[in-house]
Amino acid sequence: MEHAPSYEQLLDYRRSVSEMYARTRDADVDPAARGERFRRERDGLFRRHPQSPLSQEALDQFGGPRYFDYDPALRHALAVDHDVEPGEIEVQLQEDGLVRLRRFGKVRFPVDDTEAELSLFWVSGYGGGILLPFRDATCGTETYGGGRYVLDTIKHADLGSEDGRLVVDFNFAYNPSCAYDARWHCPLAPPENHLPVEIRAGEKSYPGGEKL
Numbered sequence: 001m002e003h004a005p006s007y008e009q010l011l012d013y014r015r016s017v018s019e020m021y022a023r024t025r026d027a028d029v030d031p032a033a034r035g036e037r038f039r040r041e042r043d044g045l046f047r048r049h050p051q052s053p054l055s056q057e058a059l060d061q062f063g064g065p066r067y068f069d070y071d072p073a074l075r076h077a078l079a080v081d082h083d084v085e086p087g088e089i090e091v092q093l094q095e096d097g098l099v100r101l102r103r104f105g106k107v108r109f110p111v112d113d114t115e116a117e118l119s120l121f122w123v124s125g126y127g128g129g130i131l132l133p134f135r136d137a138t139c140g141t142e143t144y145g146g147g148r149y150v151l152d153t154i155k156h157a158d159l160g161s162e163d164g165r166l167v168v169d170f171n172f173a174y175n176p177s178c179a180y181d182a183r184w185h186c187p188l189a190p191p192e193n194h195l196p197v198e199i200r201a202g203e204k205s206y207p208g209g210e211k212l
Helices: 007-024 031-048
Strands: 075-078 087-093 097-111 114-123 129-134 148-152 165-169
Touching: 007 031, 075 097, 097 165, 148 165
Parallel strands: none
Antiparallel strands: 075 165, 087 097, 097 114, 114 129, 129 148
């Protein structure tokens, strides 16, 4: 019989993530320094917290998350374009059941000499939250094949806003839990959020993880 999860431990993990992201929104600290602090704290959560997404076996060999160097050109404060075709994507997750992602806007940003765009989704259900998943041309080689997240405000991954614009900093892009262990199931980026360009910022793939 499997042990029931410790909800108090899970609460503490969520609280730790919330505090970690609150520090990423500290305007008195340089963004690159915020990024370095975020990486140290995320590494510590993975290594020491009982709700780490890694199994104990994986932790025994864990070398820490790997990242691209911080690139200030991939930090943006973006206006949200709400003139989008309404629609909802349904994702069936093994543990959580049906998850509905409602498209509510788009953001556009430069990558080298290209303008890229990503759809923003609101996760329907109690409370709700913004989800910004994406895949790019590094997926399956340097980064997790299923893509990464920039925002997932239900899980407190919230980079804030500046002058009414949404902060989208790809230096904080991270792997969903399913990149680390097959027991986790995550909504991945839909085709409209597959970018033909490389986003060389944020977290790289985990060598011992899933290979989607």
